[in-house]
Amino acid sequence: MTVTIRAAAPDDAPALGEVMVAAWLSTHHGQMPDEAWRKRVAEWTPEVSARGWAQVLSEQSGRDVPIDVLLVAEDDEGRPVGLVYAREGDDASASTAEITALYVASGRRGEGCGSALLRTAATELIRLGCTRARLQVLSANLLARGFYEHLGGREVGQGWFDEDGQLLPVTYYEWACEQLAVRTTSPEDQPGRSA
Numbered sequence: 386m387t388v389t390i391r392a393a394a395p396d397d398a399p400a401l402g403e404v405m406v407a408a409w410l411s412t413h414h415g416q417m418p419d420e421a422w423r424k425r426v427a428e429w430t431p432e433v434s435a436r437g438w439a440q441v442l443s444e445q446s447g448r449d450v451p452i453d454v455l456l457v458a459e460d461d462e463g464r465p466v467g468l469v470y471a472r473e474g475d476d477a478s479a480s481t482a483e484i485t486a487l488y489v490a491s492g493r494r495g496e497g498c499g500s501a502l503l504r505t506a507a508t509e510l511i512r513l514g515c516t517r518a519r520l521q522v523l524s525a526n527l528l529a530r531g532f533y534e535h536l537g538g539r540e541v542g543q544g545w546f547d548e549d550g551q552l553l554p555v556t557y558y559e560w561a562c563e564q565l566a567v568r569t570t571s572p573e574d575q576p577g578r579s580a
């Protein structure tokens with residue numbers, strides 16, 4: 386089965402909410418205190434997440450100069466099965482992008498979706514003028530850390546993620562966008578390429 390990477394469109398918001406919440410909850414169960422995880426289950430529904438993505442997409446469409454990248458991995462029946470979101474850093478470090486979400490549906494992992502999403506996002510970030518990309522991952526998320534290291538991510542520090550008052554250890558990874566980006570310049574490398 387092939388997967389296509391493309392820019393998200395406004396009507397993707399509900400599907401992005403479904404993918405994000407299902408993948409987040411299944412991944413992080415056991416990586417945080419149970420109480421914090423249960424609070425997420427109770428409060429962070431696909432509809433809540435979808436409203437957040439709708440807001441991101443609405444802000445994107447209102448900007449003359451793009452500052453962020455939201456890509457969808459779509460299966461051959463047009464269903465979103467993964468997403469990546471990245472945006473320029475703050476004013477002081479606009480050239481270093483923050484990748485704030487990378488999630489692939491649990492049934493579609495290990496097929497190249499995650500790497501295609503990340504590499505295509507890096508290609509798009511270069512177009513925005515970003516030279517580096519960084520992200521934080523729960524330190525307990527060993528599978529994702531192995532994936533980032535496999536893709537050449539450099540561990541650059543440790544910190545904490547505030548999950549509604551519970552401080553969870555995180556690890557930071559960083560790449561040069563050029564190193565991570567899709568390497569050739571053929572039209573197949575634009576969003577819309579197949580993984």
Ligand SMILES: CC(C)(COP(=O)(O)OP(=O)(O)OC[C@H]1O[C@@H](n2cnc3c(N)ncnc32)[C@H](O)[C@@H]1OP(=O)(O)O)[C@@H](O)C(=O)NCCC(=O)NCCS
Pocket residue numbers: 408409412487488489490493494495496497498499500501521522523526527528529530531532535536
């Ligand atoms: C982490 C995640 C995005 C990776 O996406 P994926 O589609 O499963 O990964 P891919 O199939 O693209 O893997 C790409 C390469 O990484 C390798 N890889 C994947 N996980 C690995 C691991 N834990 N250790 C070493 N290598 C790994 C694969 O073998 C593959 O190698 P190859 O290209 O040389 O064949 C996905 O598994 C996911 O959504 N996980 C749950 C959510 C999550 O943890 N997100 C990150 C939050 S910060």
